[in-house]
Amino acid sequence: MGKHPLLNETRGEKQLLLGNEAIVRGALEAGVNIITCYPGTPSSEVVDTFRRIGGEGRYKMEYSINEKVAMEVACGAALAGAMSLVTMKHVGLNVAADPLFTTAYTGLPGGLVVLSADDPGCHSSQNEQDNRGYARMAHLPCFEPASAEEARAMTRAAFTLARDLQQPVLLRTTTRISHMRGAVTFHSLPKPSEAVPFEREPMRFVPLPAVARKRHAAVNNIMLRAQEIADQSPFNVETSHTETKLGIIASGVARDYLADALISGGWTDKVDLLELGMTWPLPEKKLSSFLSRHSRILVLEEGDNLLERDVRALCQRIGCAVSIEGKDEILTDMGEYSRSLIMQRLAKWFSCPCPLNPTPTPRTDLPGRPPNLCPGCSHRSVYYAARQVFGDDAIYSSDIGCYTLGVVPPMRMADFLFCMGSSISGGSGFSEVSEKTVVSFIGDSTFFHSGMTGLANAVFNKHKLLLVILDNGTTAMTGHQPNPGMLQESLGEGCTHLDIEQIVRAFGVDQCKKVSSYNVRGLIKALTEFKDMPGIRVLIAQEPCVLYARRTLGKRQPNVAEVVEQNEDTRRCLKELACPAFYKKGEDVAVDQNLCSGCMVCLQVAPKSFKAVKREGGRA
Amino acid sequence: MSQDKRLRIFFTGVGGQGTLTATNLLARTALMCGLEVVAGEVHGMAQRGGVVESVLLLGGWKSPKLDHGEADLLLGFEPLETLRAVPYLRQGGIVFSNSDMLPPLSVSLGVSHYPDLDSIKSEVQKVASQCTFLPCRELGTKAGSVQSGNTVLLAAACANGVLPISLEMLAKGITTFLPEKLHASNLEALRLAEAYLKA
Numbered sequence: 001m002g003k004h005p006l007l008n009e010t011r012g013e014k015q016l017l018l019g020n021e022a023i024v025r026g027a028l029e030a031g032v033n034i035i036t037c038y039p040g041t042p043s044s045e046v047v048d049t050f051r052r053i054g055g056e057g058r059y060k061m062e063y064s065i066n067e068k069v070a071m072e073v074a075c076g077a078a079l080a081g082a083m084s085l086v087t088m089k090h091v092g093l094n095v096a097a098d099p100l101f102t103t104a105y106t107g108l109p110g111g112l113v114v115l116s117a118d119d120p121g122c123h124s125s126q127n128e129q130d131n132r133g134y135a136r137m138a139h140l141p142c143f144e145p146a147s148a149e150e151a152r153a154m155t156r157a158a159f160t161l162a163r164d165l166q167q168p169v170l171l172r173t174t175t176r177i178s179h180m181r182g183a184v185t186f187h188s189l190p191k192p193s194e195a196v197p198f199e200r201e202p203m204r205f206v207p208l209p210a211v212a213r214k215r216h217a218a219v220n221n222i223m224l225r226a227q228e229i230a231d232q233s234p235f236n237v238e239t240s241h242t243e244t245k246l247g248i249i250a251s252g253v254a255r256d257y258l259a260d261a262l263i264s265g266g267w268t269d270k271v272d273l274l275e276l277g278m279t280w281p282l283p284e285k286k287l288s289s290f291l292s293r294h295s296r297i298l299v300l301e302e303g304d305n306l307l308e309r310d311v312r313a314l315c316q317r318i319g320c321a322v323s324i325e326g327k328d329e330i331l332t333d334m335g336e337y338s339r340s341l342i343m344q345r346l347a348k349w350f351s352c353p354c355p356l357n358p359t360p361t362p363r364t365d366l367p368g369r370p371p372n373l374c375p376g377c378s379h380r381s382v383y384y385a386a387r388q389v390f391g392d393d394a395i396y397s398s399d400i401g402c403y404t405l406g407v408v409p410p411m412r413m414a415d416f417l418f419c420m421g422s423s424i425s426g427g428s429g430f431s432e433v434s435e436k437t438v439v440s441f442i443g444d445s446t447f448f449h450s451g452m453t454g455l456a457n458a459v460f461n462k463h464k465l466l467l468v469i470l471d472n473g474t475t476a477m478t479g480h481q482p483n484p485g486m487l488q489e490s491l492g493e494g495c496t497h498l499d500i501e502q503i504v505r506a507f508g509v510d511q512c513k514k515v516s517s518y519n520v521r522g523l524i525k526a527l528t529e530f531k532d533m534p535g536i537r538v539l540i541a542q543e544p545c546v547l548y549a550r551r552t553l554g555k556r557q558p559n560v561a562e563v564v565e566q567n568e569d570t571r572r573c574l575k576e577l578a579c580p581a582f583y584k585k586g587e588d589v590a591v592d593q594n595l596c597s598g599c600m601v602c603l604q605v606a607p608k609s610f611k612a613v614k615r616e617g618g619r620a
Numbered sequence: 621m622s623q624d625k626r627l628r629i630f631f632t633g634v635g636g637q638g639t640l641t642a643t644n645l646l647a648r649t650a651l652m653c654g655l656e657v658v659a660g661e662v663h664g665m666a667q668r669g670g671v672v673e674s675v676l677l678l679g680g681w682k683s684p685k686l687d688h689g690e691a692d693l694l695l696g697f698e699p700l701e702t703l704r705a706v707p708y709l710r711q712g713g714i715v716f717s718n719s720d721m722l723p724p725l726s727v728s729l730g731v732s733h734y735p736d737l738d739s740i741k742s743e744v745q746k747v748a749s750q751c752t753f754l755p756c757r758e759l760g761t762k763a764g765s766v767q768s769g770n771t772v773l774l775a776a777a778c779a780n781g782v783l784p785i786s787l788e789m790l791a792k793g794i795t796t797f798l799p800e801k802l803h804a805s806n807l808e809a810l811r812l813a814e815a816y817l818k819a
Binding site: 014016123176177179180181253255256259339341356358360361362363366368369370371574578580582584592 | 635688704706711747
């Protein structure tokens, strides 16, 4: 196989890249030495790309078991002198915040860049927190690209800054930036960075209270230097066209929508712009000059009103009486901005009619395509079995993964969820004060992420909990990344398989059973036995993710299911198992052979209704 | 390219159809033609088993997503999704759509009703200045693979002249950016689309 185009050494080459791929190129151009991560949409393609291109020995990389661990491994490497990158989605940074706040005090000589991929609009997340707040709170210089080209250039600049200042730097994207494609012009690809030799310095790197107090002063000084750099940064650009007294300050993806809105409205010459790409610390000199030359300022930023608040505070400090507007009922702190929202906001600010045509109201009566568990998904049969045994009598504590979709009827297998790993500890707490049985569901990757600690706690504190570990042998939802539960032959030589059952038993759980996820009778039997037992009970339901089995392991069942008898059981199976491979043919139930995975769970649910037949040629 | 040649394209289809691959093929071909390109897509949970939407903006637009009423061109890889996406089309925009249906689960299970193709067409025509429905799955299968049906749609848009990309450049894009084993079927799909439009 030839060299991957991302490793091309030709300067000036132009390629169409995903924002996340552009980050990879920027990191390579900076000379990155090590990459750690926990996968999470919209960040995953960064580390998946590093994995795919191989790197020709340029860097080391790992899928860590959670974001805190990923952060600590990257911090350790940066302390040992390596240029380090750690990637995660926005909520992952909550998990990783502990080491980050303290290493920001001690500094990291090799240079650490932290990618936080935020998800305004909650495309695939449980909240839309704005991680620019972390830059302010943890003392991190912050870059916010708004195009694929900027993603490359700012990543490179973030590494240079991280090494120069020895300070962790936040690279903050949003879903639209991580998942946009645009032309990227390559700069040269140097050799990987030389390590900065580690020098023992416990009075800096061991944050005893006396050390930490001194380091707080040190980090404040570093951020003053960073502020000077922000004032000189080529990513903070003023565009002044005219003698206008109207000024717009914009950051992140809002800059893209603003550019299009100004053209669409014919307003380009009406306003001056200050666009911020290096958004923390604020370029106060540039801002002060901009503020004092205008009479009215509009601040545009998707997410929280951080920039707006800081600009207001700066005005107060420098005694500038400019009028400042920002968030209002059009541009709120909720969801995503868009070109048309910014046009409406600008029209209001200009006090002119908005030149947008009315648009048709979307039809709400069309049949939807809500996300669903795949045909043959090993979670469906487990959920079916649990519903047979517990019905609505139990409380279902869910976790983060494809299996969260168990919330969809007819399964209805999720009553609450906080965050990664919470199914076990949140379930433990619930069951402490509830008469009801609590059944917790957690996937294999999430178990390693932060389920293990909850289980240890549950054993230690003698909680009562029925835990089902949905072990499909991969990190399915984010794109089949490796985790310690993956089979050794799939992991290869670089990683060691960890056995979930051995871990559970080593924690002192006596009641632990392992059943195939496709063995409906076995699942029902195990759950029924566990139902009225006290203490901690763990059922490991194991079967590879059906997509992973087909695409990566090359496994495809030779048989598919066929309906042989239309009866009450057939209709019950359609209603209660609700496999997406089923369809109605008039009043009859049928199986779409193209969709059927051959899991044969329906044969167990309604033995007289279905039989296995040889798969016809079918599609690949 | 001058500002009046700016073009916004909305793609919609069903997970697994290859909508994103088609978007990426057209985007890379556009870059090869020297156009300014921005494309946007949504990955992850939003995509699993559901509607897949993406956008391609040519000629200097910067926004990586579209609002209602903004698309000059709508490429629908499934007729129900074409109908659902009509609000994204600007008044007078152009539509190319697959006419071969992929019923959603609720329709398969007899819980909801799939609108008939004629009513879809008439709804689309209320907004579009031109709309063309092609049997992409049928033509793709004839060309050698169901997936090459997506190329039928791209080729139809290129042949129409609405895209600043010629059929020859699309053919070059296919041979440059797709794996070699897919070249024959996709080039054949391109020819079939051309023939279908002339018929």
